[in-house]
Amino acid sequence: MPPTVFIVDDDPSVRKSLERLLRASGFTTQAFASAEDFLACRPCQNPKEPACLVLDVRMPGISGINLQQKLAKTGIILPVVFITGHGDIPMSVQAMKDGAIDFLPKPFAEKELLAAVEQALTKAARLQEETAEKAEIHRRVNTLTPREYEVFRWVITGMLNKEIAAELRVTEKTIKVHRARVMQKMAAASLADLVRLAEKIGIASEKRSSSGN
């Protein structure tokens, strides 16, 4: 199935024409007359395939800007292309900061819209990939026992088994066993690989203080 573009705009003529244009350009579309309608569609907010949102800035009720913020807050990764009938320049600056792909003043040409949508979908794909990867790493971390997790945190600081053993007051051999389990469970080929995995899910590999906290 071709990638989906969600359209939210309160003007029925605009909504209909955008749907036609995007469909004629080979996308699947789904249009909503308000932000509320879109929020009511649960699956839309968690698409299996990369998707994006073409969003009108000013609408009665929840505005486009508010919708973007709401989605961002709940951790939903739908890249947004804003469209507007006003010259909402100050708003656009904030929206761009919040990660909007583009800000198209109506009436825009098909070229501009398609370029922005392509860019949004690329970003969506990348984000989905990253999310999937993160989820996988988290899944692997969750298989570690508490002791293994602790060893994992020490190992990625670059400390030697001997040092970790001293730190945890166990024998070097015990650490060696734990370390092997960690590498295996995390499916890491090398220490560098393990560090990279940790960083991906935001675990810092700086040397921890040995004060015991």
Place this chain on the structure above:
Amino acid sequence: MKKERDLPQVERLTIDEFFQGIPVPVFLLNEDRRVEKMTPAAAAIFSGLSESAGGDECTFGRVVNCIHCLDDPRGCGHTPFCGKCPVRKTILDIYATGQPCRQKEVKLTLSPDGHDCHLVISAELLALPSGRKILLHFEDITARKKAEEKLALTKDILDRAQKVARVGSWHMDFLTNTMLWTDEAYRLFGLEPGTPVNYDRFLQKVHPGDREYVARKWRAALAGEPYEIEHRIIVNGQVKWVREKAEVETDKNGKPLRAIGTVQDITGYKQQETDKARLQRELLHVSRVTAMGELTAALTHEMNQPLMAIMGNVQAAQRLLAPDAQGQEPDLEEIREILADVVKDSKRAAEIIRKIRVYLKKSLHKPVLLDLNTAIREILPLIRSNALIKNVSLNIELAPDLPPARGDRVQLQQVIVNLALNGFEAMTGEGEKELTIRTTGNEKTVTVSVEDTGTGITVDNPEDLFKPFFTTKNEGMGMGLAVNKSIIEAHGGTLKVENNRGPGVTFSFILPVYGGD
């Protein structure tokens, strides 16, 4: 000075003759504090005092407890405690210690009128064959003290007055190139009172942006021009505004001798003025922008929606009709629908335009008889405060007996303010800054012109300036002249621009006279 051979004669003087010859008040007292000898000057002082004390001429042989005792053996009767009398105490001290007293300043309160009397006492113990004596010298410095007190009081009054008024004053001596400042002048400039000052020190305190101006005005003042200026100074890193006035005194060749001036702190006024001018300017801008802005915002939104729909539909149709659409037959039904929508949205756009025209017609003001001089006078405060901020001198030359025009007062005022603002904005560089607003008239037309000494016009085609959104300013919208032009044309007039022979440009508009044709 006496010659040496006269000396033996001096030695032969009796002590009485000696006392008669001394021109200052001196007494010789014996150990009982009785006056044995006194000089005529001493006698004179106390004869004066004795009168005020009600006694007779001063006589010898009285006990000196205090000054009045010289006249009254019972004591002065006015100073309540003789024991506190500083004169008496001095005499007793000398007898007790043998130490001389040099230039001791004492104050006595002399009744009955209770005025203060200041004396300087010097006294010395003499061991003579006839016994121990005291040679006592008085100097009455009451008059000098009074004068000093009065001076101090005058200075204090001046100082307080200056502090209240936030006015300092100064004096300048051209021979020595020194200046004298009052304490308030020092305070205004953030200097410790008494710091040595001269003109250069003053100039250092002047805001760098105003230094050239201040120095130029001062040179002019030295050449005889009046000196009354306002400028900024920097005090502890803060900008202050001061107003200065000065008068220069010259010798008969016109060479400056000295100058006296005042300096007043007007930071407060300036702040108010600036706030007011800013407010007015903002108001003006807001009214212009909102009137225009509301219309354009409504217009853009209303127009952009159908235009967007049309554009999207047409482009969708083009795609559907494109030959490479996978060899499929174009969906004619869909295309028919698209075209119907395009027609519908085009009608919607046309309807918006029709509504705007109706709205514009309604909002046109009814033109009335209008005296442009009065209209200009009404906006002068606004223009003047702007001129003040921008340091521009303003000339208003309104023709007497200007014939009336026909028009909307507010709109025409708007035009003049726009032209004046542009004039101010064009005069940001160096050089004379002058804005002239002038009215002239004849039996057919009245003309208002606004002349500046700014950058002048550099574009090839001056007509460009009147196009909407043409601007060379960072903050400009480029609507000022466009609005002006449409207002003037709606009044049946013309707006034109010409570079001056000197620096700057003149914008003028010509309107038909009311009733004239």
